[in-house]
Amino acid sequence: MNMLSFPPPPAGMAMPELRTEVRDFLREQLGDDYGPEQRAQSWMGFDAEFSYQLGKKGWLGMTLPKEYGGHSRSALERYVVMEELLAAGAPVAAHWIADRQSAPLLLHYGSEEQRQTILPRIAAGKCFFCIGMSEPDSGSDLASIRTRALRVDGGFRVNGTKLWTTYAHHAHYMILFCRTDNSDDHHGGTSQLLVDLTTPGISINPIGDIAGEHHFNEVVLEDVFLPESALVGELGQGWKQVTGELAFERSGPDRFLSSFTLLTQLVGILSQAPSREAKRAVGRLVGHVMVLRHMSQSVAGMLDRSENPMLQATIVKDLGALVEQEIPDIARTLVVDTGSPNSTFAAVLARTLLAAPSFSLRGGTREILRSIIARGLGLR
Structure with a gap:
């Protein structure tokens, strides 16, 4: 049996000067009227202008290389900023997914064109992403996805449905997890595609949550054509x-x-x-x-x-x-x-x-x- 250990947290996580700077920024941006009820939304509060101001401060794309519009700062500095934003209940939802996971994914696996086109916009707080993973009758069992992208001349023809897609109605792009071949391996034959949500054939339908609010969506893709350049990483390596x-x-x-x-x-x-x-x-x-x-x-x-x-x-x-x-x-x-x-x-x-x-x-x-x-x- 394997033993799992958590390494000690790195030294210097306090970073008092950075924390003070973030807290001063939050007081200025949120003001006295931003009370506990708003803060209780946690990271589901959406405010595109707030995200843009974070980008101007250099607090988005913090760990991205400077050649892609980032700031080449450490993951620990980014952690401190995120912790302060969350503790204050700041409205971070607009940029959250793009900054948290889409940007690192594109940095590691994306093409040079994708990096040059998308990453500077994420770092500037001008480009928002949603997650194309969960599906009807699938949920967290990602290996059972049925959305399929068939190879056609010049790219892929995509059909399928994604569910519980947070803030898809405000997002510019989706990273789509889908099947691209008929591999017998339950985890094989999958890939990731970069989807411009203005592409013809995509419909975004609201799903109300228990509070009657609109965060979630159903995203339906019907004969959506995506060019070869939409592939993120290697074909068939989507699970990894x-x-x-x-x-x-x-x-x-x-x-x-x-x-x-x-x-x-x-x-x-x-x-x-x-x-x-x-x-x-x-x-x-x-x-x-x-x-x-x-x-x-x-x-x-x-x-x-x-x-x-x-x-x-x-x-x-x-x-x-x-x-x-x-x-x-x-x-x-x-x-x-x-x-x-x-x-x-x-x-x-x-x-x-x-x-x-x-x-x-x-x-x-x-x-x-x-x-x-x-x-x-x-x-x-």
């Missing part, structure tokens, strides 16, 4: 590429800070008259968050050393979802009287409760994640 991409998706502080605004609200209320039960519960939650932060920073260090933290990132994602979902449940147990329905705490609690079921779905369901962990540890 997409699992590497998921390491970026699953490892960041977004995987344990989605309920952070509610946690800070809870601490504020309970500190007024702390009971032994409250101290014990809050201490346990804060302890869990600190351990997850330690593990997530360790993964950031692995990325900075160009290591593949797929297994470690999956563990962070699974444990993070547990804690994120536990916070609202404990909050409503400890604060029986949340005040009037219009109170700040009640509003933050309500929003977090509605969002919480998605925490163990997005980025891979709990069952799929634990199957990956078991295989990685040699348990199955």
Whole structure:
């Protein structure tokens, strides 16, 4: 059986000057009117102008080489900026997917044309991406995808449907995971394609979430022609590429800070008259968050050393979802009287409760994640 270890987080993660600069920027950009209810949206808050201003500060595409419009900074510096944005509940959704995973994917596997065309726009906060992975009757079992791209003269003819595609209605591009041959290997015969969402034959249909808001979409591709230049990486190597991409998706502080605004609200209320039960519960939650932060920073260090933290990132994602979902449940147990329905705490609690079921779905369901962990540890 393999033993898994998390390396110690790199030294110097505090970076007080960078954190102070980010906090000053957030105070200036968000202002006093940006209250806890807005912050509780966590990384699902969408504001294209905010993303553009981040790009102007040099806080998008931070780890990209300068020749592609990036800033050649470390993954650790990027981690600090992301952590400050998430702790403040800043509206980062517009650029989030592009900066978090699409840009690193294109840097590693994309053609020179794709890098030169797309990466500078991502770093400038002017180009947004969505994820073309999940499908109807497939979900987190990516190996069962049915969207197919057939080779034709000059490119590919694509047919299929992608589901739960976050902010596809605002995105410029999708990285599409699809089948490109009839390999008998369950994980074989797949590729990734760069899809301009203005291409004829693509329809984007809204899916309302439990709160009645529009984040998710169904993306239908009907006889969509994509040129040869749309191929990302090597034909037939999609599984290897997409699992590497998921390491970026699953490892960041977004995987344990989605309920952070509610946690800070809870601490504020309970500190007024702390009971032994409250101290014990809050201490346990804060302890869990600190351990997850330690593990997530360790993964950031692995990325900075160009290591593949797929297994470690999956563990962070699974444990993070547990804690994120536990916070609202404990909050409503400890604060029986949340005040009037219009109170700040009640509003933050309500929003977090509605969002919480998605925490163990997005980025891979709990069952799929634990199957990956078991295989990685040699348990199955």
